Amino acid sequence: MKRFNIKGVTVATWVRISVLLLALVNQFLTITGNSVLPFSDEEVEKFVTFIFTGVTAVIALWKNNSFTRAAQDADKMMKAEKEKSLLNNEN
Structure with missing residues (x-):
């Protein structure tokens, strides 16, 4: 059985796992009728739409x-x- 190398885990991995656990706890509480987040569905929808528009705009302008x-x-x-440079570097 493989052993976990906790010392080698990056900060990004810990953040992703923490956010996942938070989402799972929030989902469980929502299912049981206990809303922990003080946001209405309409506010969440507006925020998600804003983020989607912002990310799309940045991607479109970056290209x-x-x-x-x-x-x-x-x-x-x-x-x-670029192709010429790649060919020269291979030789």
């Missing part, structure tokens, strides 16, 4: 959006240069 012919040509040149 290279080439609408003009010059930008599209530059993208092709950049791709060719």
Whole structure:
């Protein structure tokens, strides 16, 4: 049987596990009729919609959006240069 290496666990892993446990406890309490979070369904919906819109906007703006012919040509040149660079590094 494999042993757990608690010392090697990252902070991100602990955060994910903690959030999961919090979600499970909250779900159990919600099922039993005890709402711990002081938010209405409408407030949660607004917040989720806001976060979704924000994340979508950041992703859309972060990507290279080439609408003009010059930008599209530059993208092709950049791709060719990257491929050329990769070929040179392999040799």
